[in-house]
Amino acid sequence: xxxxxxxxxxxxxxxxxxxxxxxxxxxxxxxxxxxxxxxxxxxxxxxxxxxxxxxxxxxxxxxxxxxxxxxxxxxxxxxxxxxxxxxxxxxxxxxxxxxxxxxxxxxxxxxxxxxxxxxxxxxxxxxxxxxxxxxxxxxxxxxxxxxxxxxxxxxxxxxxxxxxxxxxxxxxxxxxxxxxxxxxxxxxxxxxxxxxxxxxxxxxxxxxxxxxxxxxxxxxxxxxxxxxxxxxxxxxxxxxxxxxxxxxxxxxxxxxxxxxxxxxxxxxxxxxxxxxxxxxxxxxxxxxxxxxxxxxxxxxxxxxxxxxxxxxxxxxxxxxxxxxxxxxxxxxxxxxxxxxx
Numbered sequence: 325x326x327x328x329x330x331x332x333x334x335x336x337x338x339x340x341x342x343x344x345x346x347x348x349x350x351x352x353x354x355x356x357x358x359x360x361x362x363x364x365x366x367x368x369x370x371x372x373x374x375x376x377x378x379x380x381x382x383x384x385x386x387x388x389x390x391x392x393x394x395x396x397x398x399x400x401x402x403x404x405x406x407x408x409x410x411x412x413x414x415x416x417x418x419x420x421x422x423x424x425x426x427x428x429x430x431x432x433x434x435x436x437x438x439x440x441x442x443x444x445x446x447x448x449x450x451x452x453x454x455x456x457x458x459x460x461x462x463x464x465x466x467x468x469x470x471x472x473x474x475x476x477x478x479x480x481x482x483x484x485x486x487x488x489x490x491x492x493x494x495x496x497x498x499x500x501x502x503x504x505x506x507x508x509x510x511x512x513x514x515x516x517x518x519x520x521x522x523x524x525x526x527x528x529x530x531x532x533x534x535x536x537x538x539x540x541x542x543x544x545x546x547x548x549x550x551x552x553x554x555x556x557x558x559x560x561x562x563x564x565x566x567x568x569x570x571x572x573x574x575x576x577x578x579x580x581x582x583x584x585x586x587x588x589x590x591x592x593x594x595x596x597x598x599x600x601x602x603x604x605x606x607x608x609x610x611x612x613x614x615x616x617x618x619x620x621x622x623x624x625x626x627x628x629x630x631x632x633x634x635x636x637x638x639x640x641x642x643x644x645x646x647x648x649x650x651x652x653x654x655x656x657x658x659x660x661x662x663x664x665x
Contacts, residue, residue, distance in 0.1 A: 326351040327650065328410075330386055333368045333395035333417055334359055339639040343394070346646050353390065358383045360398050366634035368395060368417040387411075392649065394642055402428040404435065411435055413649060415642050419444055419496070419629075420550045420578055422664035437659035438645055442495035443637045444629035448548070448576040448602070449499040451628035453507065455574040455600020456483055456544045464598075464619050484508030489538050491558070492548030492577055493521050494665070500546050500576075501526050512538050516554075532558065539566035544574065551578035552664030561586030570597050576628055579604040588614050591621060602628040 327347075331340060331354040344352040358379055360370025375383060387397060387408040394415050397404055401424075404411060412435065419441040425431050458464070462480045469476065488504045490497050493515040505511045505525035513526035517533050530538060535558075539545070545567065549555045559573075559582040567573070573596060575582055584605040590596045598620040604613075607626055615621050645655050659665065 325349065327646075328353060328389050328391045329646070330354075330390035330393045330408075331395065332359070332393050332397060334362045334370065335394070335635055335639065339635055342639055343643060343646065346643050347650050349650060350646065353386045355382065355386065358386070364630070365632050366630050366638075370398070372398065392646070394638075396424075396428075401430065404428075404430060405433050413438070413655070415645060416440055416659075417638055419494075420665065421659060423551050423578070425659065425661075426664070431661045436655065438655050439657045439659055439665070440638055440641060441657045441665075443634065443641060445495045445499035447629050447631045448496050449503040451600070451602060451624065452500050452546045452548075452574045452576055453503050455622055456488070456504075456546075456572055458600060458622055459572050459598035459620070460486070468619075483544075486510070486543035487512065487541055488544040488546060489514060489542040490526075490546045490548060491532065491535070492550070492555075493523060494548065494550070496576065497546075497548035498523060500548055504544075504546075509544075512542070514538065535563060536566060539563055540568065542567060542571055544572045547573070547575040547577045547581055549577045549581055550665040551580055554664075555581050557581070557583060559583065564590055564596075567596060569595055572597050573599040574601075575599070576602050579607065584615075588618075591615075591618050596620070598622070600624070602626055 326349050328351045331352065334356055340352060340354050344350055358375065360372050362370045390408050390411050392413045393411060395417055396414060397407060414435060415438050417440055419439050421437060421439055425437060460481050460483045484507055486509050488509045489512045490500050491514045493513055501511050501513050501523050502525045510527040511525065512528050512530060513523040514530045514532055515521045517531040521529055523529055547559060561583045564583060564586050587599060591599055600622040602624040603626055609615060615623055648655050
């Protein structure tokens with residue numbers, strides 16, 4: 325029997341062909357004229373397009389026929405159980421889908437979800453290193469002096485030898501540990517309590533129960549955790565207050581993991597050296613957020629993970645998972661309703 329695969333997000337035609345070639349049983353449904361218009365390479369949200377009645381009928385039929393979907397229904401994901409009654413598995417295009425799945429009520433369905441965990445590890449680790457170096461090497465000061473045409477020698481600092489605390493040891497966190505360790509940093513790797521990890525590059529392995537002890541000696545705090553009930557507000561105002569004034573905060577996990585008002589207060593008052601943020605409590609970041617105008621903040625519009633090779637990497641993962649699905653083997657990156665990631 326054929327497996328009807330709906331591609332519910334824009335992918336380049338050659339990548340769609342690769343998916344169709346996985347197995348003769350794969351029957352691919354891909355109609356890009358029914359999908360949101362991508363605004364940039366590997367945009368899996370896109371600008372919604374109005375559909376004519378005829379197009380709307382085609383999209384409804386594509387959903388209704390799907391056994392597997394690459395991406396969620398862009399119109400009404402909460403209605404997937406009724407709009408796609410035969411759907412058994414959704415391969416997400418992002419790693420952190422917990423908040424989305426819970427918000428849409430999809431955690432109460434029997435649909436299997438797999439994430440794109442690991443796809444974005446290298447780009448996000450690169451951003452974390454960039455964020456730390458941005459402040460350690462004095463880039464804001466350099467830019468200020470350049471604008472003033474000011475030639476005056478000054479002293480910066482070294483990242484090597486500093487203590488970097490990485491919170492969250494999934495694929496992203498492990499890559500962040502490796503990247504900072506390669507630059508000569510002491511890396512303190514922080515995972516979930518009771519969980520076993522092997523992080524060969526880390527100087528020490530700890531759990532979130534140890535954060536209050538670790539933060540006072542942290543030079544760079546990198547937050548990599550997904551948003552779950554256990555991680556929401558994990559980096560609280562009290563924990564931010566434990567950081568030294570020279571510390572740098574990097575968040576590539578999810579905004580609500582960090583107490584944003586408390587972070588702003590400490591950045592404004594000079595109680596932190598800087599923050600490099602790819603994620604925020606509210607997205608898009610409101611125009612009146614003080615974070616936009618603070619010289620010691622680097623704002624990235626939740627784009628640090630998006631690189632020009634992302635669609636190819638997602639296709640690699642999906643093709644492997646589709647092969648596994650057809651063979652009745654365990655899928656990679658299965659979303660855990662209990663853990664929230």
